[in-house]
Amino acid sequence: MIDIELPPGDKWRLFELQALGFRDFAGVRSDAALDPFRLAKFASLLVVSFDQIKGISVEARAHLLGSGSEKWSGGACSHPLPDGRRIVILNPNHGRMRTNATLMEEISHVFLGHQPSKLKVMAENETGQTISRDYRKADEEAAYATGAAALVPFSALRRFVLEGLTSLQIAKHFHVSRELVEYRLKVTRLWGTYRAAHSTR
Numbered sequence: 001m002i003d004i005e006l007p008p009g010d011k012w013r014l015f016e017l018q019a020l021g022f023r024d025f026a027g028v029r030s031d032a033a034l035d036p037f038r039l040a041k042f043a044s045l046l047v048v049s050f051d052q053i054k055g056i057s058v059e060a061r062a063h064l065l066g067s068g069s070e071k072w073s074g075g076a077c078s079h080p081l082p083d084g085r086r087i088v089i090l091n092p093n094h095g096r097m098r099t100n101a102t103l104m105e106e107i108s109h110v111f112l113g114h115q116p117s118k119l120k121v122m123a124e125n126e127t128g129q130t131i132s133r134d135y136r137k138a139d140e141e142a143a144y145a146t147g148a149a150a151l152v153p154f155s156a157l158r159r160f161v162l163e164g165l166t167s168l169q170i171a172k173h174f175h176v177s178r179e180l181v182e183y184r185l186k187v188t189r190l191w192g193t194y195r196a197a198h199s200t201r
């Protein structure tokens, strides 16, 4: 194997190594975009479109896709199907770039072996409550951070920063939001280098 570059900090090194494992499993090149929709089946997750869900009232649907839409991004259902797969529902309003991060987090929970701690009601409404699996706070951080690292790996991120790419250009390359790239720049302590490269003008 060629040298692996890891970010500073034990916790972030661990997240990075696990994320590299996911990328290796997906067979994706070290600087290429990872498609979590292709990886989902290996995590026994079945991504179902919101429109396929039956039994949601007109009011609940209007709430979840209207005024409540910013309050949820998606989640895995608590009850597995007979074949062991779990259904994941993603907010159809959020666009592919945000959805990639949400789905990657769910995949991380599975690959990292997290056990849901309890059931949690995701959306407040009287008629069509959406039940999601809830994890312990440490597991949430690990799943999100590892998922983000799988989508935007440190080595390639560092190289793109040194080449002078903007966060938006990097985001487009990895098919993620600019916010996710900037989160990765901060947690991997590349933010100072990035800012220095883009501060003039």
Ligand SMILES: [Zn+2]
Pocket (backbone or CB within 6 Å): 105, 106, 109, 135, 140, 143
């Ligand atoms: Zn989670």
